[in-house]
Amino acid sequence: MIALDDLPPLREVIARHGLAARKALGQNFLLDLNLTRRIARSGGPLSGHVVIEIGPGPGGLTRALLLEGADEVIAIERDPRCLPALAEIAAAAEGRLTVIEGDALDVDMAALIASRPARIIANLPYNVATPLLVGWLQTDPWPPWYRSMTLMFQREVAERIVAPPGGKAYGRLAVLAQWRTEPRILFDIAPRAFTPPPKVTSSVVQFEPRHNPLPCDKRALERVVAAAFGQRRKMLRSSLQALGTDPAPLLEEIGIAPTERAERVSVAQFCALAQALERMRG
Numbered sequence: 001m002i003a004l005d006d007l008p009p010l011r012e013v014i015a016r017h018g019l020a021a022r023k024a025l026g027q028n029f030l031l032d033l034n035l036t037r038r039i040a041r042s043g044g045p046l047s048g049h050v051v052i053e054i055g056p057g058p059g060g061l062t063r064a065l066l067l068e069g070a071d072e073v074i075a076i077e078r079d080p081r082c083l084p085a086l087a088e089i090a091a092a093a094e095g096r097l098t099v100i101e102g103d104a105l106d107v108d109m110a111a112l113i114a115s116r117p118a119r120i121i122a123n124l125p126y127n128v129a130t131p132l133l134v135g136w137l138q139t140d141p142w143p144p145w146y147r148s149m150t151l152m153f154q155r156e157v158a159e160r161i162v163a164p165p166g167g168k169a170y171g172r173l174a175v176l177a178q179w180r181t182e183p184r185i186l187f188d189i190a191p192r193a194f195t196p197p198p199k200v201t202s203s204v205v206q207f208e209p210r211h212n213p214l215p216c217d218k219r220a221l222e223r224v225v226a227a228a229f230g231q232r233r234k235m236l237r238s239s240l241q242a243l244g245t246d247p248a249p250l251l252e253e254i255g256i257a258p259t260e261r262a263e264r265v266s267v268a269q270f271c272a273l274a275q276a277l278e279r280m281r282g
């Protein structure tokens with residue numbers, strides 16, 4: 001049997017299995033094992049953990065996760081063309097790799113983990129990266145079934161996740177991500193590291209779930225944030241009308257000027273607004 005260390009180079013695997021990248025599936029592959037091992041290591045200690053990987057493709061990051069000591073990797077891949085290449089890694093991994101064919105948006109990952117310590121580590125397909133992230137951030141119960149997430153996004157999306165209040169990048173994604181986790185950009189990856197190279201730089205973002213996020217109903221928060229940023233250039237007294245209730249008493253209760261704009265409202269203030277909205281609706 002071939003050991004993980006002795007698997008053929010990824011370029012050869014891609015050629016042998018005819019894995020020409022498909023744009024519609026967001027396929028930009030990482031073929032440099034030094035880089036994929038760096039990403040795997042940046043996800044924290046892997047031993048003692050199950051790792052969920054979305055979109056293993058030909059398996060560059062998958063191999064790295066296994067080589068860096070994950071107890072088990074559960075990899076969810078939508079493209080059936082990748083399955084034979086992944087089966088070769090599974091054979092070398094001697095029971096530590098489980099491949100699930102399907103759309104990651106439809107998979108109940110918490111059920112797969114079954115309460116074992118878990119991390120999510122992935123080079124995400126850009127077309128479903130944001131919905132996947134939002135789903136993980138909205139997980140209930142909280143703290144979530146995963147101990148950390150280490151995810152690659154287009155740099156522009158990464159900036160929207162970590163943005164502080166006051167700038168254009170600050171919005172729904174920043175509020176949701178920073179309410180429940182501490183996100184930070186670990187490092188960038190240049191387009192040339194990928195095959196084929198995408199147009200933009202990518203960033204690896206690490207999310208540590210907060211044990212005690214500010215108390216706040218996630219649906220109310222979502223409503224307030226959607227209303228506020230839905231018309232981000234308007235003053236809150238006008239944009240929050242979309243909530244279907246007079247925003248003036250809400251803003252007064254929290255001590256936010258009615259002339260303020262969404263961009264300058266902190267995560268804590270959004271949580272307070274959501275709480276006040278809940279109280280008002282009884």
Ligand code: SAM
Pocket residue numbers: 025026027028029030031054055056057058059060061062076077078079082102103104105123124125126128
């Ligand atoms: N992990 C590989 C790497 O780093 O080289 C491939 C990453 S590539 C950016 C994204 C992968 O996600 C592709 O293999 C693609 O087929 C897969 N994919 C796209 N949409 C998906 C979905 N909805 N569910 C699961 N996998 C998906």
